Amino acid sequence: xxxxxxxxxxxxxxxxxxxxxxxxxxxxxxxxxxxxxxxxxxxxxxxxxxxxxxxxxxxxxxxxxxxxxxxxxxxxxxxxxxxxxxxxxxxxxxxxxxxxxxxxxxxxxxxxxxxxxxxxxxxxxxxxxxxxxxxxxxxxxxxxxxxxxxxxxxxxxxxxxxxxxxxxxxxxxxxxxxxxxxxxxxxxxxxxxxxxxxxxxxxxxxxxxxxxxxxxxxxxxxxxxx
Numbered sequence: 009x010x011x012x013x014x015x016x017x018x019x020x021x022x023x024x025x026x027x028x029x030x031x032x033x034x035x036x037x038x039x040x041x042x043x044x045x046x047x048x049x050x051x052x053x054x055x056x057x058x059x060x061x062x063x064x065x066x067x068x069x070x071x072x073x074x075x076x077x078x079x080x081x082x083x084x085x086x087x088x089x090x091x092x093x094x095x096x097x098x099x100x101x102x103x104x105x106x107x108x109x110x111x112x113x114x115x116x117x118x119x120x121x122x123x124x125x126x127x128x129x130x131x132x133x134x135x136x137x138x139x140x141x142x143x144x145x146x147x148x149x150x151x152x153x154x155x156x157x158x159x160x161x162x163x164x165x166x167x168x169x170x171x172x173x174x175x176x177x178x179x180x181x182x183x184x185x186x187x188x189x190x191x192x193x194x195x196x197x198x199x200x201x202x203x204x205x206x207x208x209x210x211x212x213x214x215x216x217x218x219x220x221x222x223x224x225x226x227x228x229x230x231x232x233x234x
Contacts, residue, residue, distance in 0.1 A: 012048070015040050016060035018173035019048060019098075025177045025225050026102060027056025031184055036102035036165075037080040040173065041090045049086055051077035055102075082139055085167055088146025093153075096169040098176045101140075103165035106187035111160040117186050119202040120193060122217075124186035125210040126179060128202070129156045137163035158183050177225070178218045 009017075019038055026032045037050040047070070048063045064075035068090060070083040080086075082101060089099045110117070117124050117131040134152040138145065140161075149167065153159040157179055158168045168183060170176035193199035202210070 012042060013060065015042070015048060015173070016063050019050075019063055020058055020060045021225075021229075022098075022100065022173050022177045022180075023050070023055040023058050024229050026100070026180055027054075028225070028229060029181050029184070031104050031180060032056055032102045036100070037082070037086070038098065038100045038173075038176065039086040039089075040098040041096070046073060047086060047090065049079055049083065051075065052080055053077065082141065084142055084146040085140045085149065088140075088143065088150045089153075089167070089169060092147065092150040093169060095171070097171050098173050099167060099169045100176055100180055101165060101167050102180065104180075104184035104187065106191055107160055107166045107184055108163060109191060110187050111162045111164070115190070115194075116160065117158075117183065118190060118199075119207060120199050121186065121189055122210050122213070123182040124190065125202050125207055126182050126214060126217075127157055127186065128207045128211065130154075131158045131160055131166075131183070132156060134159055134161045137161070139164075172218075174222045175214070175218050178221045181221070 019040055022038050032055050034054050036055045039047050039049040041047055045068055047066045050058050051062055051064050065073045070079055070087045085101050086099055089096055111133055117127045119125040119128050132152045134149050140146055140149055158166055160166055168180045170179055
């Protein structure tokens with residue numbers, strides 16, 4: 009199997025995981041930057057139903073090089089991610105309800121649990137509900153994201169970035185679960201944040217966490233894995 013085909017398989021797996029977790033439905037998209045600078049991106053279709061062969065190959069500006077269909081309407085999100093974050097290899101945009109709820113309350117994810125500690129750098133809020141349709145908007149969104157792993161788009165959705173598709177899937181799930189827990193904790197009282205010592209301890213655990221979560225998803229959804 010070629011390196012590109014392997015990535016296509018992994019991106020399709022991300023879609024299945026997010027659909028299984030009820031984080032996507034008809035909307036949302038994922039992408040990956042290949043070594044040659046080309047992008048693989050979900051076409052204009054439900055991302056959880058995308059097969060490996062469905063992913064479009066585009067140039068860095070989002071122009072289709074191969075594949076059937078057209079890029080997602082907010083392709084500018086993905087081109088902006090890779091233009092502004094050379095450390096990032098993959099990205100997802102979707103509309104998880106509890107994250108959207110926190111965004112309209114003006115609340116970033118705060119480190120209250122091991123999962124939310126993954127986002128200890130912050131989850132800034134892009135304070136516009138607009139769709140991201142052009143480079144200007146995309147660059148403004150990336151300015152909000154900064155060096156963080158995720159950004160909340162007020163009343164709209166989220167963008168999550170990662171180094172691998174597996175890491176992307178696990179971060180996406182962790183983000184929404186963190187938002188769900190945080191909202192419940194806010195209703196109950198004044199939740200206690202993780203200390204700097206707590207954050208230092210949990211930050212190093214992400215690779216093991218990703219590996220264990222992927223074993224679970226592959227057992228539940230199929231696909232094997234170690």
